[in-house]
Amino acid sequence: MQINTNDIISTLYYSREAIEYLFAKKDNISISQLKSEISISEEMYNRMKSLEIIYEYENTVVLNDSVINMLEDILQIGESTPGIISEYVSEIKRYISFYQETHHYRFISPLKKYLRRIDKTITREIIKLQKSIDDTYKNESNYRIKLRRLEEYREKRDTIINNIYILQNLLSENHNTLSSSADAQLFQIIQTLKQTLLENLDYLIEIQTDITDYINKIQYQLDIYQKAQQLKELKDQGLLNFSTNFHEIIEKLNPIRFNGHKAPRTKISVDTLYTDIGQQLCQKIAEKYKVSQLRYRTSAGQLNFNINEKILDHQILIDTQKLVEKFLQQKEKNLFEFILNFKFPKQIGDLTINQKLSLFVEILVQYEKQLNFSYQLKFIEITENEKTQKIGYTVILPSKERKKITTNS
Amino acid sequence: MKIEDLELPKQTHEIFNILARGHFISSNGTKDGMGRLYDILNDPVNFEKLQDYFNVLRYKIEKGNNYFYFSKLNEPPSITEKKLETFEKYIDIIDLFASLDNKITIGSRFRPSEIAEECNANVRLKQKLAKIPLYRSENFLNKIREICDMLTRDSFLELEDENTETYKVLDAYSYLLDIINAITIFGQPNYSENTNDNLSDNIDININPN
Numbered sequence: 001m002q003i004n005t006n007d008i009i010s011t012l013y014y015s016r017e018a019i020e021y022l023f024a025k026k027d028n029i030s031i032s033q034l035k036s037e038i039s040i041s042e043e044m045y046n047r048m049k050s051l052e053i054i055y056e057y058e059n060t061v062v063l064n065d066s067v068i069n070m071l072e073d074i075l076q077i078g079e080s081t082p083g084i085i086s087e088y089v090s091e092i093k094r095y096i097s098f099y100q101e102t103h104h105y106r107f108i109s110p111l112k113k114y115l116r117r118i119d120k121t122i123t124r125e126i127i128k129l130q131k132s133i134d135d136t137y138k139n140e141s142n143y144r145i146k147l148r149r150l151e152e153y154r155e156k157r158d159t160i161i162n163n164i165y166i167l168q169n170l171l172s173e174n175h176n177t178l179s180s181s182a183d184a185q186l187f188q189i190i191q192t193l194k195q196t197l198l199e200n201l202d203y204l205i206e207i208q209t210d211i212t213d214y215i216n217k218i219q220y221q222l223d224i225y226q227k228a229q230q231l232k233e234l235k236d237q238g239l240l241n242f243s244t245n246f247h248e249i250i251e252k253l254n255p256i257r258f259n260g261h262k263a264p265r266t267k268i269s270v271d272t273l274y275t276d277i278g279q280q281l282c283q284k285i286a287e288k289y290k291v292s293q294l295r296y297r298t299s300a301g302q303l304n305f306n307i308n309e310k311i312l313d314h315q316i317l318i319d320t321q322k323l324v325e326k327f328l329q330q331k332e333k334n335l336f337e338f339i340l341n342f343k344f345p346k347q348i349g350d351l352t353i354n355q356k357l358s359l360f361v362e363i364l365v366q367y368e369k370q371l372n373f374s375y376q377l378k379f380i381e382i383t384e385n386e387k388t389q390k391i392g393y394t395v396i397l398p399s400k401e402r403k404k405i406t407t408n409s
Numbered sequence: 410m411k412i413e414d415l416e417l418p419k420q421t422h423e424i425f426n427i428l429a430r431g432h433f434i435s436s437n438g439t440k441d442g443m444g445r446l447y448d449i450l451n452d453p454v455n456f457e458k459l460q461d462y463f464n465v466l467r468y469k470i471e472k473g474n475n476y477f478y479f480s481k482l483n484e485p486p487s488i489t490e491k492k493l494e495t496f497e498k499y500i501d502i503i504d505l506f507a508s509l510d511n512k513i514t515i516g517s518r519f520r521p522s523e524i525a526e527e528c529n530a531n532v533r534l535k536q537k538l539a540k541i542p543l544y545r546s547e548n549f550l551n552k553i554r555e556i557c558d559m560l561t562r563d564s565f566l567e568l569e570d571e572n573t574e575t576y577k578v579l580d581a582y583s584y585l586l587d588i589i590n591a592i593t594i595f596g597q598p599n600y601s602e603n604t605n606d607n608l609s610d611n612i613d614i615n616i617n618p619n
Contacts, residue, residue, distance in 0.1 A: 056489065138437040141518040142511055148599030183578075217474075221514045224586040230594060232504035235497060236540070249591050250496050251488040254480035255584075257431025257563065258492050261481060264429060264466075270608075 008051060014050050015040065022054065022063040023071055031061050073124065080129040082159040088118040089163055089170070096174050099181070112186055119193045122164065122200055129156060130207055137214040147218055154211050161204055164197050220395075318348065318359065324367050328398050334378070335371070335396035336360055353384050353391075360393070371396050415458045418449050424459065428479040429468065430562040433581035437516060438474040450477050473579035474516050475585070499585055501541045502556055508534055517578045518569065521553040528553070 012019065018038045022029060035045070048054045055062050070077030086395045095111040098104075133153050140146040170189060171178075178186060234240050241247055253259075272278045339360050344351060351359070364371065376395040381388055424446050425427060427434055436447040449455050450470070460470050466490075467482045480486075506513040513519055528534040528549045535549070543555045557576050560566040565585060569577040 138516045139518075140516060143514045143517070146516070156603060218514065220590075221583075221586055222512070224589050225503070225512065227592075227594075228500060228503040228507050228589050231500050232537075232587065234594070235500055243592050243595050245595075246496075247488070247493070249588060250493055252486060253410075253492070253496075253588065254486045255433075255478045256468075256481055257428075257478075258495065259481070259484075259486050260489065260491075261431065263431070269470075360524060387560070 003051065005108055007319065008053075011044075011047055011051055011053060015044055018045075018048065019053070019063065019067065022061070023068065027062075029061055030059050031056065032059075058139070072128075074123055075130060076127045078128060078158050080125045080153075080160075082125060082131055082156050082163065085118065085122055085125060085160060088114050088121060089167055092118065093170060096170065096177065100174070100177050103180070105181070108181055108183055108186060112183075112189055115186075115189045115193055118167065119182055119189075119196050121197060122160065125160060126200055126203055126207070129153060129160070130203075130210070133207065133210055138215075143218060143222070147215065150215055150218075156376045157207050157211070158203055161201065163205075164201055168194070168197055228352065258306070318344070320359070320363055320366060324363060324370065328370075331398055334374075335363065335376075336380075336393040339363075340380075340382075353382055353389075357391070364394075364396070372398075415462055417458055417462055418455050420446055420449050421459065421462070424450065425463070426462075428470070428477065431479070433473075433579070434477045435564070435579035435581045437577070438564075438567055438579050439569065439577075443567075447475075447477070473581070474583045476584065478581070478584075486512060496588065498541065498559075500589070501537070502560070503536065503585060503589060505541070505556075508537060509587065513578055515578050515580055515582055517574055519578075520556055520574050520576070522574070524553045525550040588596050 018034060018040050021034065021038050034040070049056065053064055053067055055064065069078070091114045092111065095107050095114065099107040099111065131152065134144055136149045136153070140149060171194065178190065231240065231244065231246075234243050268278065268281065273282060307375055323339075323342070326342075327333075330338065333341065339356050374395045374397055377392050378395050379390055379392045381390050418443075423441070424434065427441070427443075427446070434443055434447050434450060436444060436451070438444055438447070441587055450459065456470065456472075463470060463479070464482055467484070468479045469482045471478050471480050509524065511519075511523075511527075525548075528538050538549060538552055541552070541556070543552050557566060557568075560582075561568055561576070565579055565582045566576045569575050599609075
């Protein structure tokens with residue numbers, strides 16, 4: 001089969017979901033598992049297989065190592081492989097010797113290629129090494145393996161340092177030879193590389209400190225475990241409080257959890273509940289407790305009269321219940337006429353027409369079910385303070401009167 | 410400086426929610442984005458801002474070895490029977506962990522069933538586990554589960570995978586180890602004095618402890 005880069009790139013693109021899945025899981029993915037977790041057509045699966053992006057072993061499927069390495073290199077993760085730096089150093093050494101022998105320009109080009117590559121590779125490998133060390137310390141479950149792996153990383157770090165020294169020597173020993181090429185670009189690459197090498201050496205010293213620090217911490221944990229066993233023995237013998245300063249140390253511990261402090265429960269102010277955030281909180285609580293009657297109540301506009309002076313006064317003083325009862329007992333007048341002509345007690349005094357109207361409306365709202373609405377409108381002209389106004393009102397009849405009306409009609 | 414001018418990180422609320430419940434924030438925690446919250450707290454600029462902010466609420470952020478927790482400002486720690494009991498129980502638990510073949514340390518992952526199996530096969534461990542005062546006493550597995558629950562509640566462990574019942578030891582566990590280290594056994598030198606001596610020799614001994 002003829003393969004070109006375009007084929008590979010497009011297959012990688014169209015199978016990206018499967019590649020991402022396999023890259024994340026790495027091991028022990030069965031073919032059926034892959035096909036059930038990822039939507040991938042049979043044709044695409046076979047294409048990945050034919051291009052060797054994936055391999056099948058018995059019933060499991062794995063990603064090609066080259067793909068894994070490519071992704072790890074770009075993401076700067078995975079195991080550090082200092083061997084690749086050694087290979088590049090050998091290549092650089094080889095091309096320098098070719099150039100020394102022939103002084104032919106065709107050897108400068110690959111030399112520049114490897115010098116550029118080694119510049120990037122050393123930095124990448126060091127970053128990978130640092131990540132692996134942190135990951136091992138934080139996540140390796142077996143402490144013996146953890147120690148061994150940290151020791152291995154120490155060796156890898158030594159290998160990288162050796163390679164850097166070899167490279168530095170190589171560049172300084174062949175300084176004259178390389179200068180004779182009079183290639184400005186080569187000179188620039190070497191200068192950048194030298195700077196990178198110095199920076200990376202500093203970084204590797206920090207890595208060494210980290211490794212030692214992590215190993216110390218593991219060692220410390222093991223020492224503490226021995227001490228815990230001793231304390232346990234003393235505790236079993238009832239000597240913990242006499243042979244140690246246990247009591248004193250525990251007293252000093254300050255985390256809130258061990259000192260009986262409970263999580264604070266902040267009460268929300270009523271003002272906050274009227275804000276948008278408060279409304280959201282109320283809705284959440286309503287959902288939790290399945291309260292269906294929660295309605296968002298926007299604030300009403302300002303009243304066009306002074307409620308304290310006019311309405312509230314007679315709301316408190318007038319017993320509307322008794323007024324309604326008296327209205328129902330009589331037969332002549334409809335409600336509005338009744339209120340208009342009703343002699344209110346002296347304590348209340350004379351009510352204005354506006355106050356009487358308010359009282360009429362208030363009774364309508366409050367006693368809606370007890371009153372008989374005739375659904376007729378009547379008009380009346382009232383003169384007050386030399387002003388005449390025509391008022392329209394709904395006719396509310398006492399119940400008996402209403403029956404009479406209906407029988408008459 | 411006013412609190413409004415602090416420009417707090419947007420995760421302040423989450424951080425407060427965890428710390429105010431008395432939990433630790435560990436660098437290797439994964440639940441509820443704990444690792445990210447640790448990174449935010451570990452940034453010196455954020456730390457200073459949050460410290461100022463929480464001080465107003467009379468909380469102080471305490472920094473440990475890869476973990477953070479809250480203490481109360483201007484309020485000396487107290488000593489109670491419960492506090493002593495809790496830490497006596499922790500000595501029992503750490504002693505059990507220390508006696509296991511595959512020692513549980515920071516970053517370790519384990520399943521309660523693995524420890525229960527080891528306890529079943531080892532008389533010494535069986536005795537240790539039997540002596541730990543626990544409520545669930547039906548079998549070893551339930552006892553280990555109760556220990557794990559307790560350590561998880563106190564945020565020293567996290568249940569990493571509910572399906573496989575895998576726990577992970579968080580960095581906050583080193584708080585317990587530091588307490589053990591701080592306790593002085595009268596008539597004995599403190600361990601911290603010896604930890605850095607001749608490291609590589611010590612490591613070799615401990616790689617093959619059996």
